[in-house]
Amino acid sequence: MIVKDDNCGVSFGGGGRGLRGFGSLIRRKQVDSVHNRRHAQLARKLSAVDLVGIGVGATIGAGVYILIGTVAREQAGPALVLSLLFAGIAAGLSAFCYAELACRCPSAGSAYHYTYICIGEGVAWLVGWSLILEYTIGASAVARGITPNLALFFGGENNLPSFLARHTLPALGIVVDPCAAALILLVTLLLCLGIKESSMAQSIVTTVNVCVMLFIILAGGYLGFKSGWVGYELSNGYFPYGMNGIFAGSAIVFFSYIGFDSVSSTAEEVKNPQRDLPIGISTALTICCILYMLVAAVIVGLVPYYELNPDTPISSAFSSYGMEWAVYIITTGAVTALFASLLGSVLPQPRVFMAMARDGLLPPFFSDIHKGTQIPLKSTIVTGVFAATLAFFMDVSQLAGMVSVGTLLAFTTVAVSVLIIRYVPPDEVPIPSSLLTSVGPLLTHSGGDIGEDRAISPVEQLHDKSEALLGHPLIIKEQTKDEQNEKSRRKLAAWTIALLCIGILVITSAASAEWCPRILRFTFCGIGGILLLCSIIILACIKQDDTRHSFGHSGGFACPFVPFLPAACILINTYLLIDLGVDTWLRVSIWMWIGVLVYVFYGRTHSSLLHAIYVPSAYADEIHRSQAIHLA
Numbered sequence: 001m002i003v004k005d006d007n008c009g010v011s012f013g014g015g016g017r018g019l020r021g022f023g024s025l026i027r028r029k030q031v032d033s034v035h036n037r038r039h040a041q042l043a044r045k046l047s048a049v050d051l052v053g054i055g056v057g058a059t060i061g062a063g064v065y066i067l068i069g070t071v072a073r074e075q076a077g078p079a080l081v082l083s084l085l086f087a088g089i090a091a092g093l094s095a096f097c098y099a100e101l102a103c104r105c106p107s108a109g110s111a112y113h114y115t116y117i118c119i120g121e122g123v124a125w126l127v128g129w130s131l132i133l134e135y136t137i138g139a140s141a142v143a144r145g146i147t148p149n150l151a152l153f154f155g156g157e158n159n160l161p162s163f164l165a166r167h168t169l170p171a172l173g174i175v176v177d178p179c180a181a182a183l184i185l186l187v188t189l190l191l192c193l194g195i196k197e198s199s200m201a202q203s204i205v206t207t208v209n210v211c212v213m214l215f216i217i218l219a220g221g222y223l224g225f226k227s228g229w230v231g232y233e234l235s236n237g238y239f240p241y242g243m244n245g246i247f248a249g250s251a252i253v254f255f256s257y258i259g260f261d262s263v264s265s266t267a268e269e270v271k272n273p274q275r276d277l278p279i280g281i282s283t284a285l286t287i288c289c290i291l292y293m294l295v296a297a298v299i300v301g302l303v304p305y306y307e308l309n310p311d312t313p314i315s316s317a318f319s320s321y322g323m324e325w326a327v328y329i330i331t332t333g334a335v336t337a338l339f340a341s342l343l344g345s346v347l348p349q350p351r352v353f354m355a356m357a358r359d360g361l362l363p364p365f366f367s368d369i370h371k372g373t374q375i376p377l378k379s380t381i382v383t384g385v386f387a388a389t390l391a392f393f394m395d396v397s398q399l400a401g402m403v404s405v406g407t408l409l410a411f412t413t414v415a416v417s418v419l420i421i422r423y424v425p426p427d428e429v430p431i432p433s434s435l436l437t438s439v440g441p442l443l444t445h446s447g448g449d450i451g452e453d454r455a456i457s458p459v460e461q462l463h464d465k466s467e468a469l470l471g472h473p474l475i476i477k478e479q480t481k482d483e484q485n486e487k488s489r490r491k492l493a494a495w496t497i498a499l500l501c502i503g504i505l506v507i508t509s510a511a512s513a514e515w516c517p518r519i520l521r522f523t524f525c526g527i528g529g530i531l532l533l534c535s536i537i538i539l540a541c542i543k544q545d546d547t548r549h550s551f552g553h554s555g556g557f558a559c560p561f562v563p564f565l566p567a568a569c570i571l572i573n574t575y576l577l578i579d580l581g582v583d584t585w586l587r588v589s590i591w592m593w594i595g596v597l598v599y600v601f602y603g604r605t606h607s608s609l610l611h612a613i614y615v616p617s618a619y620a621d622e623i624h625r626s627q628a629i630h631l632a
């Protein structure tokens with residue numbers, strides 16, 4: 001049988017008989033996998049403007065309406081604006097990585113899909129599994145946050161109609177929230193109508209929200225110029241907590257930039273993904289960053305940072321100027337922002353489920369596409385019902401850290417994936433056994449000396465055909481010196497990327513291990529720093545894979561400053577991940593262990609790549625051609 005295992009360190013091909021046990025964890029799928037194309041595709045209806053609407057809507061939320069008050073008071077002071085700028089730059093690094101992968105691998109599944117192509121099935125499964133934390137648990141948390149804001153329009157939570165008000169169930173000791181559940185079901189209903197309809201609803205809600213933010217900036221600016229801005233002392237009045245405070249603030253407000261990644265999960269529904277995905281992601285992030293900084297500048301200019309209300313910083317600032325009516329406008333902004341953020345959380349989840357089901361890691365039920373609406377209807381309904389049930393019964397706010405783990409893990413693996421796809425892109429073409437029946441008849445047996453009467457199965461035909469090709473003396477001769485050099489380059493690059501990740505893990509762990517003796521922390525930071533520096537230098541000197549997978553020429557977006565930019569991105573996201581604290585990590589590890597069990601008992605044995613035969617890329621064309629003819 002043929003399993004070409006000259007994978008140079010990372011590109012370990014081989015599913016099927018070649019890789020058993022742990023091998024399944026490192027099998028990678030092809031960018032444009034044959035089995036992906038076999039599935040029904042989603043409707044391509046989104047334009048760049050729709051993507052900007054989805055991105056801005058999913059990103060603006062509680063972060064800017066609530067979080068900035070506490071960060072200004074306790075971490076950054078008036079330099080909150082700088083915290084927001086630094087967090088925006090950090091998020092921008094991830095956005096660059098997403099933009100490149102979104103147009104190189106434009107299929108639903110976002111970070112899960114990229115990781116499967118670049119790193120392997122095991123990590124991809126964990127990323128997909130942790131995205132459930134980000135999207136489904138995130139949606140429940142956002143929905144619970146809407147109720148108190150909505151209640152303000154009714155004059156307080158006590159005046160909410162009883163079918164919407166929160167009730168305590170004394171027998172179970174829990175507070176149920178029908179309003180949160182109803183909102184999630186409403187969003188699910190919208191999403192079931194179709195992607196164009198959902199994106200239109202998202203754009204309308206987001207426009208209202210952006211108008212409210214412009215109102216805050218303009219009306220606040222007017223108030224400031226009319227009655228005078230708060231005077232801070234020039235020396236340390238603007239930086240009361242120094243640079244440390246600014247960075248600590250950045251780590252917290254980074255949350256307010258989460259959400260732009262939702263755009264990449266719609267890749268399969270975009271009319272011109274290569275052009276529109278990078279535009280959508282970068283424009284959405286830029287708009288959010290500018291709006292956030294202006295809102296922050298106005299708020300700390302209107303009210304001294306130490307007097308800001310930690311729960312309602314913006315509306316309280318306007319109330320303090322006697323503009324009570326503005327509270328309603330700002331609350332409308334908060335409600336629409338949270339609603340859009342909810343939609344942005346529920347939208348990607350079914351698409352990630354669909355991508356996982358297409359790869360066989362989840363039951364095929366999740367990859368069903370509804371003929372009329374051309375959306376993954378069943379998984380949308382499952383996601384909505386599950387998130388609504390969670391929001392109804394549980395106050396998931398304690399799980400907020402878990403939501404960030406999902407996001408940051410995805411951001412980190414996407415940056416690692418950019419390095420891998422640039423230096424060691426997958427070079428095997430996996431053909432799932434399920435497709436071999438269709439390929440089989442097209443392949444003729446090349447041996448000729450096998451007993452005439454023996455029936456040869458399609459799998460055997462492909463094995464034999466490829467074996468014959470691989471073993472052919474001409475092909476062996478073709479292994480030129482260049483190919484050997486290419487192999488060494490790939491091997492060196494693969495090991496260097498691994499060392500870079502280890503270096504970053506050592507630095508970030510040592511930096512946040514406050515319980516550790518200082519000297520030990522310094523030593524480990526030093527070791528990690530040397531590893532990081534050496535690997536960056538080596539990567540900067542190694543040639544990137546610019547032949548088969550050259551990208552710039554094809555008009556797509558290429559992440560600039562590789563390897564520096566993805567390395568910085570991995571460093572920042574790993575630091576934020578480790579900084580989430582032990583409690584969060586304990587909860588996450590329980591979730592991950594459940595994921596491992598699901599993978600071991602279902603995904604591993606149902607993966608589409610399980611019986612895939614890995615054929616070197618040299619034969620890819622022949623197989624793709626026969627595929628195309630046969631499927632046509």
Ligand SMILES: NC(=[NH2+])NCCC[C@H](N)C(=O)O
Nearest residue numbers: 059061062063255256258259
């Ligand atoms: N997909 C998500 N993780 N959504 C949550 C987005 C949170 C949003 N950035 C906020 O400030 O509230």
